[in-house]
Amino acid sequence: MHDVFDALSHPIRRQVLELLKSGGKTAGELADNFLVSKPTMSGHFAKLKSAGLILGENRGGTIVYTLNMSTLEEAVMGFMGRMGISGEAQGDDVSEGEVA
Amino acid sequence: MHDVFDALSHPIRRQVLELLKSGGKTAGELADNFLVSKPTMSGHFAKLKSAGLILGENRGGTIVYTLNMSTLEEAVMGFMGRMGISGEAQGDDVSEGEVA
DNA sequence: TGGCTATTTAGCGTATTAGCTAAATAGCTA
DNA sequence: TAGCTATTTAGCTAATACGCTAAATAGCCA
Numbered sequence: 001m002h003d004v005f006d007a008l009s010h011p012i013r014r015q016v017l018e019l020l021k022s023g024g025k026t027a028g029e030l031a032d033n034f035l036v037s038k039p040t041m042s043g044h045f046a047k048l049k050s051a052g053l054i055l056g057e058n059r060g061g062t063i064v065y066t067l068n069m070s071t072l073e074e075a076v077m078g079f080m081g082r083m084g085i086s087g088e089a090q091g092d093d094v095s096e097g098e099v100a
Numbered sequence: 101m102h103d104v105f106d107a108l109s110h111p112i113r114r115q116v117l118e119l120l121k122s123g124g125k126t127a128g129e130l131a132d133n134f135l136v137s138k139p140t141m142s143g144h145f146a147k148l149k150s151a152g153l154i155l156g157e158n159r160g161g162t163i164v165y166t167l168n169m170s171t172l173e174e175a176v177m178g179f180m181g182r183m184g185i186s187g188e189a190q191g192d193d194v195s196e197g198e199v200a
Numbered sequence: 201t202g203g204c205t206a207t208t209t210a211g212c213g214t215a216t217t218a219g220c221t222a223a224a225t226a227g228c229t230a
Numbered sequence: 231t232a233g234c235t236a237t238t239t240a241g242c243t244a245a246t247a248c249g250c251t252a253a254a255t256a257g258c259c260a
Contacts, residue, residue: 002111009109011102018182027237040219042238061227061236073185076176082118085173127207140249142208161257162206209254224239
């Protein structure tokens with residue numbers, strides 16, 4: 001759990017997840033979307049992978065990364081649930097916890 | 101936005117937010133829940149505050165911190181929305197984005 | 201004023217993070 | 231085997247993060 005939020009703390013890593021939303025992509029394809037070097041991107045992939053947020057499948061020379069949505073969902077929605085937010089729209093009105 | 105996820109990356113800070121869910125608490129009350137020193141906790145409060153996740157009200161000598169739920173919600177649910185998760189329970193079935 | 205409590209700021213040490221270039225590894229193709 | 235592409239590992243530097251103790255600040259009370 002801690003590792004998930006740790007992995008999410010870097011904007012490049014969050015954006016990688018968003019890019020993978022539409023399907024698996026190779027390390028090179030993903031890296032092309034950012035200005036940093038490929039070794040730097042490789043480090044980001046490693047962190048996402050060790051947090052369980054992506055999976056890497058070695059398909060002959062190239063590596064295809066895919067999203068592991070369940071880890072993301074479990075960690076983030078779990079925390080938000082504990083915070084009392086289940087995801088339903090929740091405007092400015094105070095529906096509970098009357099102040100006085 | 102980046103600062104929010106940055107602030108959420110430390111377990112103590114996430115737990116502080118959970119403690120504030122039930123209402124405002126002083127810096128000292130919050131600090132009592134953790135093993136680290138008060139100056140260390142003060143640093144965590146500062147980070148949460150600069151991310152806009154909590155508000156600090158100086159009430160004569162003591163400082164009462166309160167949760168700023170809207171910032172948390174906007175950043176986290178915004179990201180999750182972009183990931184295609186709106187918060188509704190979402191089991192193992194694939195309800196959209198048919199694979200083939 | 202003096203003293204007490206609550207909290208932050210200053211200053212320091214160490215660990216981690218993020219970036220780079222250069223080199224290594226792995227698989228393909230000729 | 232040689233060469234090409236894709237990706238990671240190694241090794242480095244600089245910046246940031248996190249913890250500590252000691253000291254400063256701010257408000258209260260006698």
